[in-house]
Amino acid sequence: MTTTVRTHSRRRSTTAAAGGRDAASSTHATGSTATGDARTADGSGSTGVVTAEQRRRSPQRRRRVRRDALLFAALIAPNLIAIIVFSYYPSIYNIGLSFFDWDFVDPSPEWVGTENYTDLFTDPKFGRILLNTLIFTLVSVFGSIIGGILLGSLLATKLPLTGFAQTMAFAPHMLPGAAVGTLWLFIFDPNYGLSRWLFSLVGMASPDWTTTSDWSLWAITIAYTWQRLGFVTVICYTAILDLPKDLYEAAALDGAHGWNLFRYLTLPLLSPITFFLSITGVISAAQAFDIISIMTGGGPGISSSTLSWMVYEEAFKKFDIGSASAAATVLLVILLVLTYIQVRVGEKKVNYDS
Numbered sequence: 001m002t003t004t005v006r007t008h009s010r011r012r013s014t015t016a017a018a019g020g021r022d023a024a025s026s027t028h029a030t031g032s033t034a035t036g037d038a039r040t041a042d043g044s045g046s047t048g049v050v051t052a053e054q055r056r057r058s059p060q061r062r063r064r065v066r067r068d069a070l071l072f073a074a075l076i077a078p079n080l081i082a083i084i085v086f087s088y089y090p091s092i093y094n095i096g097l098s099f100f101d102w103d104f105v106d107p108s109p110e111w112v113g114t115e116n117y118t119d120l121f122t123d124p125k126f127g128r129i130l131l132n133t134l135i136f137t138l139v140s141v142f143g144s145i146i147g148g149i150l151l152g153s154l155l156a157t158k159l160p161l162t163g164f165a166q167t168m169a170f171a172p173h174m175l176p177g178a179a180v181g182t183l184w185l186f187i188f189d190p191n192y193g194l195s196r197w198l199f200s201l202v203g204m205a206s207p208d209w210t211t212t213s214d215w216s217l218w219a220i221t222i223a224y225t226w227q228r229l230g231f232v233t234v235i236c237y238t239a240i241l242d243l244p245k246d247l248y249e250a251a252a253l254d255g256a257h258g259w260n261l262f263r264y265l266t267l268p269l270l271s272p273i274t275f276f277l278s279i280t281g282v283i284s285a286a287q288a289f290d291i292i293s294i295m296t297g298g299g300p301g302i303s304s305s306t307l308s309w310m311v312y313e314e315a316f317k318k319f320d321i322g323s324a325s326a327a328a329t330v331l332l333v334i335l336l337v338l339t340y341i342q343v344r345v346g347e348k349k350v351n352y353d354s
Helices: 002-041 052-056 059-097 115-122 124-155 162-174 177-187 194-201 216-241 245-253 258-269 271-286 290-295 307-316 321-349
Strands: none
Touching (some): 059 321, 115 321, 124 162, 124 307, 216 271, 258 271, 271 321, 290 307, 307 321
């Protein structure tokens, strides 16, 4: 009996030891698996979870990046080629021509260095032409912006026939410059035009707008400002409608009305629009040609000549391509400088918070 009990005890001990060894083996295996997984997660293993670096270097991702790059190039290529061919290349070619003496006929232009620029800046007429360009540009740009803001604010008050007024305001911008010039020639006619009738109401004689040097520059400036006024009015009208109404309600509760509301709220909120209109207006006015050609032809003398008209005369009337290119280069530099100044001032004065 005692022997049987001892035998059963030894068997139970052997079974328990075997179970302990199996548990230890299982624990070791589990630990090894966890360690392997950890190594894989650290990137040291060759299998398991793929890391972000491996995804970036994968062939599929590289092919996708190349495909997206080719698609981007295909979409941007037409516009980029057009800009290079029709904007940058002519500008660079024009700068190169300004150092040559050429008449459109001679097959081999003659290199003259900076002689064209020297002749240009020593010409006494050039200073007057620069002044004409400055007056024409500043008056037309600021006049159209001030008038456009006022008319846009008036239209935003929801007066009767606002839609018709918008159409009539925008119509001048849709007319060709030649048509605008012809229209204002009739208006400025001292014998039969609208100008004669208006001046007769106050007992005065109408000036000879387009045939005297005292008035010719102002004649083309008024005509160009009127043509651009419609575009500026519609832009300002649309911008005023999009201004946040809660700010106006808060200002009204604080007692702001009329001029103070317009000065301290509307104008600052419109500063991004006026900034845009000033840049595009300067560039457009400095290149005005058709109205000048129809109304005054730059005359009498050079009283209404601008740099853009000077470029035309030097190139296509005098066939002096070198001088024309030099004048065009000066105009380009002036526009670049003015645009740079406007951008720097706009960074400090323009309010984009709204």
